[in-house]
Amino acid sequence: MESIAKNSLVFKIQRTAEKIFLMIKNDINQIDKTWIYILGIIGLNVLFACYNIPLKRAFQLQLFNIIFLVLIAFPGNKPLRLTGTILSIFSNLLLIILVTVQGILYANYNADLDSTFVIESLANTNLNESSEFLRSLPPTFIFPLILAGSFFLVQTALTLRLYSLRPTSSKFYKYFAVFLCGLSVFAWCKESWRVRFPTGETLKLTSAVEDMQQQWQMSKAENDAALVSAKALLGDISLQPQTIVLVIGESTTRQTMQLYGYIRKNTPMLTKEYQTNPAFLRSDEAYSTEASTIRAFESMFKFEFQQGKNKENLLAMFKAAGYKIIWISNQDDTAIKKTYQYFADKNFNLNHQKGRDSQSMDSVVLNPLKEALKDGTDKKLIVVHLIGLHPHYSLRYPAGTKRNWPEDDVVEKGLEAKDRSPRTQWLRDEYDLAMLYQDKIIYETLKMTESIKQKGTATWIYLSDHGVETGEHLDLVGHSPNTPGGYAIPFLFWSEKSGGSFNKSEAQTRNFRADWLSYLLMDLGGLNSSEMTKMKSWMSPEYQWKEPAVVEKISKKFGIIN
Numbered sequence: 237m238e239s240i241a242k243n244s245l246v247f248k249i250q251r252t253a254e255k256i257f258l259m260i261k262n263d264i265n266q267i268d269k270t271w272i273y274i275l276g277i278i279g280l281n282v283l284f285a286c287y288n289i290p291l292k293r294a295f296q297l298q299l300f301n302i303i304f305l306v307l308i309a310f311p312g313n314k315p316l317r318l319t320g321t322i323l324s325i326f327s328n329l330l331l332i333i334l335v336t337v338q339g340i341l342y343a344n345y346n347a348d349l350d351s352t353f354v355i356e357s358l359a360n361t362n363l364n365e366s367s368e369f370l371r372s373l374p375p376t377f378i379f380p381l382i383l384a385g386s387f388f389l390v391q392t393a394l395t396l397r398l399y400s401l402r403p404t405s406s407k408f409y410k411y412f413a414v415f416l417c418g419l420s421v422f423a424w425c426k427e428s429w430r431v432r433f434p435t436g437e438t439l440k441l442t443s444a445v446e447d448m449q450q451q452w453q454m455s456k457a458e459n460d461a462a463l464v465s466a467k468a469l470l471g472d473i474s475l476q477p478q479t480i481v482l483v484i485g486e487s488t489t490r491q492t493m494q495l496y497g498y499i500r501k502n503t504p505m506l507t508k509e510y511q512t513n514p515a516f517l518r519s520d521e522a523y524s525t526e527a528s529t530i531r532a533f534e535s536m537f538k539f540e541f542q543q544g545k546n547k548e549n550l551l552a553m554f555k556a557a558g559y560k561i562i563w564i565s566n567q568d569d570t571a572i573k574k575t576y577q578y579f580a581d582k583n584f585n586l587n588h589q590k591g592r593d594s595q596s597m598d599s600v601v602l603n604p605l606k607e608a609l610k611d612g613t614d615k616k617l618i619v620v621h622l623i624g625l626h627p628h629y630s631l632r633y634p635a636g637t638k639r640n641w642p643e644d645d646v647v648e649k650g651l652e653a654k655d656r657s658p659r660t661q662w663l664r665d666e667y668d669l670a671m672l673y674q675d676k677i678i679y680e681t682l683k684m685t686e687s688i689k690q691k692g693t694a695t696w697i698y699l700s701d702h703g704v705e706t707g708e709h710l711d712l713v714g715h716s717p718n719t720p721g722g723y724a725i726p727f728l729f730w731s732e733k734s735g736g737s738f739n740k741s742e743a744q745t746r747n748f749r750a751d752w753l754s755y756l757l758m759d760l761g762g763l764n765s766s767e768m769t770k771m772k773s774w775m776s777p778e779y780q781w782k783e784p785a786v787v788e789k790i791s792k793k794f795g796i797i798n
């Protein structure tokens with residue numbers, strides 16, 4: 237009877253269930269210790285990292301350490317467990333240092349670890365300065381450092397405790413360990429992730445600092461030569477007191493500015509000012525000859541002083557002529573700094589984050605501009621470089637900025653009629669909102685220049701480095717070398733002297749090209765009155781317009797008649 241019962245199906249099921257139950261019970265007992273420590277160490281690490289850096293990166297960094305933690309719980313292999321313990325403590329130390337340094341940089345300078353701001357500071361610092369800095373640490377650095385030290389001690393104690401535990405032999409552990417190791421191995425194998433580990437970051441930073449020092453050496457020689465050349469070309473000149481404020485926007489196209497007839501009311505302040513201020517002028521057809529920043533800067537500030545000869549650097553010219561140059565920048569750009577800002581007597585670098593993700597509202601330029609305008613020097617060139625409408629557009633206006641045009645307006649219908657993607661449509665909305673914010677900033681810089689009394693004549697110029705496509709000719713909103721929007725820029729001018737002989741209607745119909753900006757500035761600054769300057773300076777009575785080749789080509793392609 238008994239043997240029959242043992243072979244019955246019910247009995248077999250019962251025995252299997254008992255086995256599974258025992259296995260789970262056994263596993264759960266072991267999970268109690270080993271896994272609580274492993275998950276606890278990972279969890280605490282993520283919490284600490286989140287305190288210092290964004291959540292996504294905090295998680296990404298933890299993946300590197302997981303494989304070492306899993307090794308500690310490796311059943312029965314002591315050397316492997318010891319190796320795991322040592323590697324885990326060491327990698328924890330490096331990760332804690334990295335996130336603490338990045339956290340301090342964010343909190344004190346709003347700067348990324350690989351920003352030009354950090355690279356330049358390191359490239360510009362010698363050993364003496366570093367040790368001096370360490371001896372007199374700012375108080376805001378002290379708390380994060382104490383926190384990091386304490387945290388490292390806690391993590392080390394937990395890791396050693398994990399090592400002292402009896403390794404788990406749970407099946408669950410094995411499956412879960414394989415899964416976690418897989419994630420960790422992926423993080424170590426994928427190059428773009430691996431370089432985020434502290435050793436990778438350090439190598440990247442060291443090579444960026446060396447590159448920067450080399451570039452400085454090279455550009456110093458180049459800039460010194462430009463200065464010698466400028467001095468020789470200018471000779472002895474005597475200049476009238478003069479203040480020139482040059483405001484350079486970013487990625488701003490006149491095609492979508494209310495001031496230029498755009499239907500959305502996104503530049504109400506400038507539009508009203510234009511209607512009421514007789515000295516505030518605009519050129520209706522203004523073009524850049526390049527569609528990206530660095531090339532546009534080169535076209536604006538490197539120019540042929542003598543036909544057929546090497547190009548001169550406009551900033552070197554102003555420097556050689558005895559102007560005080562003050563440069564206020566809300567863009568973190570190495571090339572611009574080393575080639576143009578190099579000549580400035582005073583630099584305000586206000587943005588310490590790189591490129592598209594940087595978040596620094598253009599209002600930061602206003603106080604430095606006020607300070608610069610109050611500078612008592614009688615010959616000044618003040619350059620204000622805005623972040624303007626640099627993508628991502630949603631980062632270019634304060635949260636809560638409200639549109640003052642209807643939801644389903646002609647613009648939206650027009651884009652729909654052109655079958656533009658939803659992405660293009662919402663980017664266009666963001667672009668227009670960012671323009672609404674730019675309106676205030678540009679207007680403020682003009683009003684400040686007007687209101688602070690200068691010695692001699694004051695002049696204010698606004699233009700954008702280049703334009704962008706806004707969904708009119710292509711299904712995209714952004715940099716665009718092949719459509720008219722890429723080159724259609726605004727050009728605005730105000731001078732104490734304008735409004736008389738050189739009036740609004742004359743200015744409107746006088747086209748402007750940004751690669752002739754240097755000639756206009758040379759003319760305004762009283763630096764040169766050669767034939768070439770007269771023909772290419774926008775304010776000269778002898779100005780002779782010539783359409784830029786690139787604009788002609790693109791206009792033809794799109795059937796636009798200028």
Ligand SMILES: [Zn+2]
Nearest residue numbers: 487528529701
């Ligand atoms: Zn640009």
